[in-house]
Amino acid sequence: MESAFTLITLLVVFVAHVLCGELTFELPDNERECFFEHIEKGIQCTLEFQVITGGNYDVDMDLSGPNGQILYKDMKKQYDTFTWTTDQTGVYKFCFSNEFSTFTHKVVYFDFQAGDDPPLVPEMAGRDTAMTQMEMASQSIHEALTKVLDYGTHFRLREAQGRVFAEDLNERVMIWSIGESIIILLIGIGQVLVLRSFFTDKRSQPVKT
Numbered sequence: 001m002e003s004a005f006t007l008i009t010l011l012v013v014f015v016a017h018v019l020c021g022e023l024t025f026e027l028p029d030n031e032r033e034c035f036f037e038h039i040e041k042g043i044q045c046t047l048e049f050q051v052i053t054g055g056n057y058d059v060d061m062d063l064s065g066p067n068g069q070i071l072y073k074d075m076k077k078q079y080d081t082f083t084w085t086t087d088q089t090g091v092y093k094f095c096f097s098n099e100f101s102t103f104t105h106k107v108v109y110f111d112f113q114a115g116d117d118p119p120l121v122p123e124m125a126g127r128d129t130a131m132t133q134m135e136m137a138s139q140s141i142h143e144a145l146t147k148v149l150d151y152g153t154h155f156r157l158r159e160a161q162g163r164v165f166a167e168d169l170n171e172r173v174m175i176w177s178i179g180e181s182i183i184i185l186l187i188g189i190g191q192v193l194v195l196r197s198f199f200t201d202k203r204s205q206p207v208k209t
Contacts, residue, residue: 066090
């Protein structure tokens, strides 16, 4: 279990460009964790989240705008993706809640993106001329590497989730096996005692006169 949580801890990453970030965090039982981001008007944003470990791998999630308007809300979701365009400038809040769970901690991953990625070369921004063949190749390679990183992150998430599930299942099987072994041992001892009582000579007691 510790190795899985160590792997999950290594997934904590903050990306500095644009308003983009990935974070994996632990959400205790009966707790609610909120995150805030100041976004300008007219920016397209995407929020993706997934519960990696804990209970039934579900969590409550809601997203609200600067005026308190609920933009997204769902209960006990394992994973989801939501895309919207901001209609006003201000602080947007998205919260993950585990308040419905009484004793199970959750580990949640989310990926938040706002706006488009900046150009690979800053000098290319706003330029009217067409890109050279070298620039087009560099741009294609950059986009391909970005997709590879994204696929790698999701693969590590699924691997961590599968590892925790397998370790939990192995622990349950071990406990069940130990319990069965103890029951079989007790039944065997009981049968031996019962059979022994059948073949034990009972000495007759002397009759009192």
